Amino acid sequence: QSALTQPPSASGSPGQSVTISCTGTSSDVGGYNYVSWYQQHPGKAPKLMIYEVTKRPSGVPDRFSGSKSGNTASLTVSGLQAEDEADYYCSSYAGSKNGGVFGTGTKVTVL
């Protein structure tokens, strides 16, 4: 199972928005509405930010939003803040045989 494709980096100034893409295939992202997004700060465990494409866990700011079109999912961070600077990973269910797969990761820099 190949990793989902994400851009290596993305950046924006405080208050701006940044959107990260996550491209898979019809066997994973395009085939199921089980796309999640994780935020990981250096030396820390990942934190769930979005699940089932668009849902936010309790406590996650509404500045974070998710969407999907075809085989590509996206995470948008609006009103960028300094603490949003981190690595972001998408993931998707890929069927009962393959389980699931993570994206390659995107480093978000707040300028």
Added chain:
Amino acid sequence: QVQLVQSGAEVKKPGASVKVSCEASGYTFISHAISWVRQAPGQGLEWMGWISTYNGNTNYAQNLQGRVTMTTDTSTNTAYMELRSLRSDDTAVYYCARGAFAGNGAFDYWGQGTLVTVSS
């Protein structure tokens, strides 16, 4: 509050085995699957597999089939991941997480991670 507490760092020689534990608290253990994810130094996340804490069913990543075994002990609310025939490229931080791709695809709580170093 939900917590997953993992065992401490390990240093192993190539060819050896390692067993990492993950003790859960703050919720009903058998109500949520446990998944294992690893991260090599400076690299991305890699899904290793998951185990049903309810009936012990497992699903392992194809590239680890035959080398990995996931188990649980419901009497102590602890999940275990054993990796055998260790190689240098198994050096990574190993995480347990609550949830499974086969559920809603989300891992909502994570352990603190266990660094496993494989070196001769």
